[in-house]
Amino acid sequence: MDGLEHIIAGCLKNNPAAQRKLFDHYAPILLGICFRYSSCKDDAEEILQQSFIKIFSKLETFEHQGSFEGWMKRITVNTALNFVNRSQRTLFSEELNEVEIAFDDEPDQALIREMESERLFRCISQLPDGYRLVINLFAIEGLSHKEIGEKLGITESTSRSQFARAKSALKKLLENEFQQDNIYHGGKTIRYSA
DSSP: OTTHHHHHHHHHTTOHHHHHHHHHHHHHHHHHHHHHHOSSHHHHHHHHHHHHHHHHHTGGGOOSSSOHHHHHHHHHHHHHHHHHHHTTOOOSSOOOTTOOOOOOSSOOHHHHHHSOHHHHHHHHHTSOHHHHHHHIIIIISOOOHHHHHHHHTOOHHHHHHHHHHHHHHHHHHHHHHHHHHEEEETTEEEEOOO
8 A cells, every 4th residue: 555654654643544545455355354353244343443543543552663554453453352242142053061072273274275265254254153263263363272271261162062063063154155156966076157
């Protein structure tokens, strides 16, 4: 983005034109993050609006060390988590301290690499809220299960179990998507385009 420093300076002076330029440039990027954490368009747009309010109000705290976009993404993720926490919904199916579940901490990279990101995010958006939150925080944001537990007010083992269940549910959704795109005929896979 040309003149980012100039635009930031304008935003610090509450210049509406500078704020509009910043919003227009980064809103699509940040809205994608909002959709990962929300189950509907209205919630995603509300999270985006709250994120930009925080971005503009905290702009003077940006220290110009590191990526400005990364700084805004962190604000957006935290805003999304706060939004979800305020919704007062039961997000997690159960505490599973005593239940043994076989899982690994690494996302199924082979499966993820095979899918286009649009399809992957469409499938993630279909997951139950608790699953979607944990898979986003662990596999996409890179938080540990301990950090996820602290952010969401759940135990580390609940985060782990939610991730394992989310991976399993996501794999089924992706397999269904793949099967819908293909016709199996005579042992051959024929690409179907609707």
